[in-house]
Amino acid sequence: MSTWLWLIPGSPFVGALTIALLGGRLPAARLPWFACAAAGISALTVAAAWLGGAAQEPLRQTLYIWLAVDGWQPSVGFTLDRLALVMVTVVSGVGFLIHVYSVAFMDKEAEQRRYYFYMNLFLAGMLVLVLADNLLLLYFGWEMVGLCSFALIGFWYRDPVKAAAGRKAFTVTRIGDTALAIAIFLLFVQFGTLSFDVLFPLGEGDWEGATAVALLILVGALGKSAQLPLQVWLPDAMAGPSPVSALIHAATMVTAGVYLIARTHPLFELAPGVQWTVAAIGVLTIVYGASCALAQHDIKRVLAYSTVSQIGYMFLALGCGAYALALFHLATHACFKALLFLSAGTLIHSAGGEHHIGRLGELNAGSRTVQLCFLVGAASLAAVPFFTAGFYSKDAILTAAWVAPVGGLLWLFAALGALLTGVYIFRVYLTVFHRSAEPLLRPRGRLPTPIAVPLLLLAALSLSVGFLEFPEGSGGPHTWSTWLESELDLAKHPEHHTTRVLQALSALMAVAGIALAFPLVRRERAGKSLPWQSFLQTGWRFDALYARLFVQPYHRTASALARWVEQGLIEAGLNGLTRGFWVMAAGLRRGVEFGSVERGLTFLVVGLQRGHAMLSATQNGLLSRYAVSVTTGTLALLGFWLFWPWGG
Amino acid sequence: MIPLTHSLFVGALLFTLGAAVVLLRRELLFLLMGLEIMFNGAALSAVAAGQHWQGAEGQVLAIFLMAITTAELVVALILVWLAYQRFQAICVDDLVALRDGRSEDSP
Amino acid sequence: MYKLIFYLTAVIAIGAAGAILIVRHPVHAALYLIASLLALALLFFLLGAPLVAALQVILYAGAIMVLFLFVMMVMDLRPASNERLALPKGWRVPTLLVAALAVELAVVVFQAPLSGDEIWVSVGPKAVGQSLFGTYLIAVEVAAILLLAALVAVLYLSRRSRP
Numbered sequence: 001m002s003t004w005l006w007l008i009p010g011s012p013f014v015g016a017l018t019i020a021l022l023g024g025r026l027p028a029a030r031l032p033w034f035a036c037a038a039a040g041i042s043a044l045t046v047a048a049a050w051l052g053g054a055a056q057e058p059l060r061q062t063l064y065i066w067l068a069v070d071g072w073q074p075s076v077g078f079t080l081d082r083l084a085l086v087m088v089t090v091v092s093g094v095g096f097l098i099h100v101y102s103v104a105f106m107d108k109e110a111e112q113r114r115y116y117f118y119m120n121l122f123l124a125g126m127l128v129l130v131l132a133d134n135l136l137l138l139y140f141g142w143e144m145v146g147l148c149s150f151a152l153i154g155f156w157y158r159d160p161v162k163a164a165a166g167r168k169a170f171t172v173t174r175i176g177d178t179a180l181a182i183a184i185f186l187l188f189v190q191f192g193t194l195s196f197d198v199l200f201p202l203g204e205g206d207w208e209g210a211t212a213v214a215l216l217i218l219v220g221a222l223g224k225s226a227q228l229p230l231q232v233w234l235p236d237a238m239a240g241p242s243p244v245s246a247l248i249h250a251a252t253m254v255t256a257g258v259y260l261i262a263r264t265h266p267l268f269e270l271a272p273g274v275q276w277t278v279a280a281i282g283v284l285t286i287v288y289g290a291s292c293a294l295a296q297h298d299i300k301r302v303l304a305y306s307t308v309s310q311i312g313y314m315f316l317a318l319g320c321g322a323y324a325l326a327l328f329h330l331a332t333h334a335c336f337k338a339l340l341f342l343s344a345g346t347l348i349h350s351a352g353g354e355h356h357i358g359r360l361g362e363l364n365a366g367s368r369t370v371q372l373c374f375l376v377g378a379a380s381l382a383a384v385p386f387f388t389a390g391f392y393s394k395d396a397i398l399t400a401a402w403v404a405p406v407g408g409l410l411w412l413f414a415a416l417g418a419l420l421t422g423v424y425i426f427r428v429y430l431t432v433f434h435r436s437a438e439p440l441l442r443p444r445g446r447l448p449t450p451i452a453v454p455l456l457l458l459a460a461l462s463l464s465v466g467f468l469e470f471p472e473g474s475g476g477p478h479t480w481s482t483w484l485e486s487e488l489d490l491a492k493h494p495e496h497h498t499t500r501v502l503q504a505l506s507a508l509m510a511v512a513g514i515a516l517a518f519p520l521v522r523r524e525r526a527g528k529s530l531p532w533q534s535f536l537q538t539g540w541r542f543d544a545l546y547a548r549l550f551v552q553p554y555h556r557t558a559s560a561l562a563r564w565v566e567q568g569l570i571e572a573g574l575n576g577l578t579r580g581f582w583v584m585a586a587g588l589r590r591g592v593e594f595g596s597v598e599r600g601l602t603f604l605v606v607g608l609q610r611g612h613a614m615l616s617a618t619q620n621g622l623l624s625r626y627a628v629s630v631t632t633g634t635l636a637l638l639g640f641w642l643f644w645p646w647g648g
Numbered sequence: 649m650i651p652l653t654h655s656l657f658v659g660a661l662l663f664t665l666g667a668a669v670v671l672l673r674r675e676l677l678f679l680l681m682g683l684e685i686m687f688n689g690a691a692l693s694a695v696a697a698g699q700h701w702q703g704a705e706g707q708v709l710a711i712f713l714m715a716i717t718t719a720e721l722v723v724a725l726i727l728v729w730l731a732y733q734r735f736q737a738i739c740v741d742d743l744v745a746l747r748d749g750r751s752e753d754s755p
Numbered sequence: 756m757y758k759l760i761f762y763l764t765a766v767i768a769i770g771a772a773g774a775i776l777i778v779r780h781p782v783h784a785a786l787y788l789i790a791s792l793l794a795l796a797l798l799f800f801l802l803g804a805p806l807v808a809a810l811q812v813i814l815y816a817g818a819i820m821v822l823f824l825f826v827m828m829v830m831d832l833r834p835a836s837n838e839r840l841a842l843p844k845g846w847r848v849p850t851l852l853v854a855a856l857a858v859e860l861a862v863v864v865f866q867a868p869l870s871g872d873e874i875w876v877s878v879g880p881k882a883v884g885q886s887l888f889g890t891y892l893i894a895v896e897v898a899a900i901l902l903l904a905a906l907v908a909v910l911y912l913s914r915r916s917r918p
Contacts, residue, residue, distance in 0.1 A: 673775075
């Protein structure tokens with residue numbers, strides 16, 4: 001089985017290459033199915049890995065050594081341990097379903113070739129990211145999915161708003177990527193290796209750099225997973241097609257940060273302060289996302305803020321040391337959020353591109369199946385007790401949060417988030433599907449099979465995955481966390497009675513949230529809006545804040561530099577000096593007929609003129625001058641390296 | 649036997665002389681020849697070091713260097729020819745399309 | 756004897772390279788270039804790398820030389836006059852830079868902590884080939900693709916009808 005491991009990321013990669021290079025030769029109608037087949041082979045390989053024993057023993061394969069320098073051998077190697085197996089299953093499974101969904105959804109689009117190329121490439125990048133056995137390869141996958149995310153958000157790039165959303169996502173995540181890169185450099189400087197197998201036993205020693213590295217990795221994860229304060233890109237990322245939002249911006253790529261922290265968790269355990277920060281950021285983001293989702297009118301933006309908030313739960317679990325529970329919530333969230341996005345996409349599609357929930361409700365375009373699927377997804381998101389997967393995963397995280405330092409406060413925030421979750425998602429559900437007025441658009445007879453099958457499958461999963469892990473103290477099986485125990489430590493739970501009370505409270509929160517949604521929707525229909533409506537709708541005005549804090553000062557600095565330093569100082573200064581000296585020289589020549597003074601001044605003037613010419617000659621288009629500059633730079637670098645710490 | 653240092657020094661000298669040709673001559677063809685000399689200085693260092701440690705890697709590196717210089721040179725030569733055909737340019741100073749428009753007084 | 760040949764060849768290689776700096780006629784420069792590269796081939800051979808030495812002769816004397824001469828032929832280059840070669844405008848800074856570069860490289864070379872005892876070993880084509888098509892196979896493929904790309908670029912640039 002190990003020898004076939006490359007097929008998991010390899011098959012979508014080959015698919016992407018084939019689509020890019022030979023896509024023009026394939027009949028246009030076959031192209032989507034070809035992309036699906038590439039994703040399907042990957043999913044089948046994962047299934048074969050389950051059967052082939054990956055669930056017991058990690059599978060390994062090293063494809064190629066990039067370069068071998070004195071014991072450092074960064075490889076293109078894959079390790080399929082249990083943690084990776086969970087991720088690979090989610091990514092390839094949901095990825096395959098969304099590819100199938102795309103066949104019908106993107107049916108009428110032009111440029112399907114570009115779409116499927118990036119979808120397959122994304123899948124390959126994501127699978128490389130989770131299978132990588134060293135940080136360098138992980139970073140490669142990390143950047144690859146970032147690129148595909150950028151390209152797919154801006155898929156309709158002719159609309160400047162959508163293109164700008166792509167650029168924004170790319171720029172904001174870049175902050176996190178840079179931090180991650182620095183963390184990788186630091187780890188390499190310290191340990192001389194980037195392989196997980198070697199790195200993490202080493203990392204369990206005492207190392208004071210752990211805090212800095214853990215913090216940098218955290219920033220990387222924050223950027224990719226859209227957590228506070230780098231969350232601003234995700235709501236705008238909804239400019240992409242709905243399947244893209246479902247795959248990249250709900251189920252897989254945004255959870256890469258969670259995977260990264262779970263993978264490097266020994267480092268975080270060395271730095272308890274940073275680990276607590278993870279939890280704190282998690283709970284803040286939960287409340288932030290849920291409160292913003294409450295005020296949105298665009299159905300996809302509600303779901304986007306909901307994703308931000310749900311990933312907050314995963315960060316909370318990571319911060320409390322409940323890594324297996326974070327992964328559990330990741331898996332259930334991938335199912336129900338993909339389901340919500342896909343049913344919302346179907347709805348938007350059949351309503352002719354309408355995103356506003358109020359008008360969607362008036363059009364009433366959804367068929368019964370879509371309504372049912374959305375209801376299942378919404379119930380799972382709101383964590384309706386006992387039936388839904390979301391209940392089992394979220395509930396476990398909440399009890400685990402109680403035992404963390406300052407756990408009461410963390411729990412309180414998270415429970416508030418759970419309450420708000422019920423409110424906002426059922427606000428959408430009620431507004432969109434329960435409209436008393438006569439429907440304007442008759443629901444069409446049947447959904448196309450490629451849309452219906454993924455929806456129903458995901459709905460079934462959203463209901464059933466939760467039974468893998470019953471709540472603490474309930475007597476049901478704990479298949480999930482005991483299976484992951486060999487790699488990720490078990491989460492700590494409070495004592496029996498406290499657990500019971502907390503579980504009852506959080507179940508109550510979910511139901512209360514749903515109950516609160518009814519009066520809220522009635523209020524909104526009556527035309528009243530929420531208090532702080534615009535504050536919440538603009539995402540706590542983060543965009544404006546960042547524009548004021550970073551973007552405007554940057555523009556201002558640049559234009560000030562151009563105006564004052566370049567024009568005002570250098571050019572005007574030199575011009576003025578030259579002219580001044582000319583005038584002075586002329587005056588002196590006339591006034592003082594003294595040869596040496598005159599000559600001296602003329603010399604100065606010529607010198608200044610030449611200086612002016614030399615400065616502006618740096619941009620003269622002459623190749624030789626550029627070569628001189630390059631040589632000077634080389635010399636300076638070499639000299640610095642040779643002579644700097646004197647005698648070093 | 650020749651110490652490695654001496655071979656490396658010869659390589660470094662060749663590299664410097666190539667750099668001097670690139671920096672001091674103005675004819676495009678001379679520039680390319682200077683580049684060749686620089687590449688060959690590097691190749692000499694690679695081969696000498698490879699022999700010092702008695703491995704094949706130095707020679708492998710030299711062979712890759714040859715492949716890359718060849719690729720570079722053919723494209724550069726065709727560009728030199730095109731520059732001559734279109735702009736009657738023999739010297740690099742004739743090709744100044746990238747110059748800063750405002751600095752008319754520079755050479 | 757061996758040492759004498761080595762240092763003599765090194766002097767030829769360096770001298771011929773230096774001559775490129777001062778000759779006027781491009782064809783002369785090309786001849787000096789080839790002299791320098793052939794001397795380098797001999798150095799490779801003396802260092803115990805016969806394959807690279809042979810490739811150097813074939814590639815540079817055979818191919819690159821011809822390319823240079825061809826371009827000179829189609830461009831019909833000859834020096835404008837028989838005057839002495841004038842130093843280009845602004846020659847002082849580059850000269851200074853080059854001198855500093857030479858000094859720095861010498862420092863690098865002579866500071867390097869290298870063991871003294873030298874054993875003359877010839878690494879033959881077989882070992883190089885095994886290394887090339889074993890360990891570095893993918894790099895060879897990449898280099899092949901690079902050459903292909905260069906070929907395509909040249910074909911594109913030299914096509915007859917231009918828009």
